[in-house]
Amino acid sequence: MTARVAVAATASFGADVLERLAGQRPIACLVTRPDAPAGRGRRLAPPPAKVAAERLGIPVVQPERLDSGLELGAEVVVVVAYGLLVPGELLDERLWLNVHPSLLPRWRGAAPVERALIEGDRETGVTIIRLVEELDAGPIAAQRRFAIESDDDAGAVYARAAETAVELLGHVLSDPQPTFVPQADEGITYAAKIGPVDRALDLRRPARELVDRVRALSPHIGARTELEGRAVTVWRARVTSGDAFEPVEVQPDGGRRMSYEAWRHGLHG
DSSP, X not given: OOSOEEEEEOSHHHHHHHHHHHTTSOEEEEEOOOOEEETTTTEEEOOHHHHHHHHHTOOEEOOSSOOTTOOOSOSXXXXXXXXXXXXXXXXXXXXXXXXXXXXXXXXXXXXXXXXXXXXTOSEEEXXXXXXXXXTTOSOXXXXXXXXXXXXXXXXXXXXXXXHHHHHHHHHHHHOSSOOOBOOOSSSOOEEOOOOHXXXXXXXXXXXXXXXXXXXXXXXXXXXXXXXXXXXXXXXEXXXXXXXXXXXXXXXXXXXXXXXXXXXXXXXXX
8 A cells, every 4th residue: 555645634632643653654744624613702713733743844735625636646545533524435536544443433523532441341442444324333444442540531542552563554555455354243332522511510320330431531621529619620630549530630720720629729828
């Protein structure tokens, strides 16, 4: 298979894979989403993958939508955390390989790492599939599993997944005729996008469940609750020896991240 590939990526995980992959083979271009409003000022900001590509000197294409005949300069496109559906007519034009950070068919969908952590999964992995029109349902070219450690948050899992993904892509892209195996019909689950309800911590729930939710939403989203009568984002937490939920790092609304003890000290003097 050709050494030169294009990459379709938008989010931070895609940016990480792009940067690692660029260290192994030439990247023809990055296809990413258009710049979008971000932050309190709602100013236009580039996607993380675009920032990485520009730093690496990789040409960037930002179509509002994907149309047939798109010039990418490569016969193979690696899709990772891109966020737009690829129409069937484009799938017929070249090989599209999708990097998915789960053990497909478990956790198809938008938030596989977060859902695995919320559900207390003890392992996950990376699957390379041939992209098809059905969501994350394509045949598998490569798959590797790894353990989720008890103190891993989503950031740690995504970093391990990016490293694993590039290793797997190295094997698949070097194979002149990669083999694709259909996914199993059993064990299909879906990882819905994280919404406001998913961020809420119900402090009546078991401590382990609450800590797993905090881990799943850190360091990029954050879990929300009320402590000492104040609304806060919880970034790190642990289960005490008495099986209680204990915040470790919090961020009051309008404030900065700090240790829970420092925050409480500031409240009570």
